[in-house]
Amino acid sequence: MPLTDKKIGVIMGGTSAEREVSLKSGTAVFNALKGLHYNVVAIDAGPDICEALKREGIEIAFLILHGGYGEDGSIQGLLEVLGIPYTGSGVLASALAMDKEASKKVFLYHGIPVAPFKVVTRYALRVTSKTQKTDLRTLNSQLVDFDLPWVIKPSTEGSSVGVSIVRDASFLDAALEQALGFGGRVIIEKYIQGKEIQVGILNGRVLGSVEVRPKSEFYSYEAKYTPGMTEYILPPEVHPEILQKAERIALSAHLALGCTGATRVDLIVDDEGNAYVLEVNTIPGMTETSLLPKIARLSGLDFPSLLEEILKETLTGKRGT
16 A cells, blocks of 8 residues: 555644644644645644544554653554554654663763763752752762763753753752753753754664754754754765764664664764764654754755655664664
C-alpha cells in the first residue's frame, strides 16, 4: 500500500512548555502533507489521545510534539502498544535524548566530548542551604569544580526553556529557581565561548549543518522562534576540516543514543576548533525559523521532500531502540 493511501495523524500540541511551537510545527507539517495529497489529519495531543487515534483510524503517526511526553518516550510507548508506526526515535532513545543528564553520561561512555557539567537536585540544594544561602562558595565547595561562567538549564526541557547564563554569583539563585521550575534536576554546565553549530541527521546520515548567530546572549527560546532575532549561516563559517569533525561527532551522538529518523544535534565549536555536544533533538522543530528544514534545503531537499523522507523511514521498522 503506498504511503498516500495510509491514514496519517500529525500529532502536535501536547501540554509541555513548548506547546505553541509544536502547534506551529504541526500545522506546517499538516499543510505540506495535505498539499502532497496524503490522507492526513491533525491531532492535538490531550488526555484523549488514545481514543482520538482509534477514532480517526490512524495508521502512521507523524510526531511533532516538542518537550514533555512527546519527546521523552511516553507517546512512543503508547504507539508501540497500539501497534501504530511512528516517525522518529524509539522509546529508549527518546527518553535518553530528552534527559540531559542521562545523554551526557552516554556520550562520555562513548568518548563523545561534552562540556564539563554537574547535576544539582532540589534536595541537594535544600540540604546545602539549611544554614546558608545557596551561593557560589557553597556550590564550588560541595558540588561544582569549574569556574564561572555557567550555563544553568533544566535536565528535561528543550528549546532553551528555563536556560540562563550566570556570569556573576549574585544571579545564581534566580537562575537555579527558574530552572527548578521545570523539574527537580538542574544541569550546571561550563559555558564555552564559541560558534553554535547545529547538525541535521536524516536516516543515519549527516544532512548538513548551520551556524546560528543569535542577537541575544545565547540561542534562547525567543531567539529560536522570533524572526529576525538570529542570523543563520549555511554552511557554517568554520574551517572545512573542523566542520567535518563536528559533523562526525554529531552523527556519533545520534548513534550512541540509538536515534533513528530525523534529529538535530546541537554543538559548540570553541576558538581552538574543539566541538562539544550540547544535546540531541529527536523531534526537531518544523516552523518557518526551524533549522532542520533550512539544512535540508541546502542539501537539495525542499520541505515536502524532507517530510516524505522521514515518513519512508517509518515504514522500514528499523529502530535502534
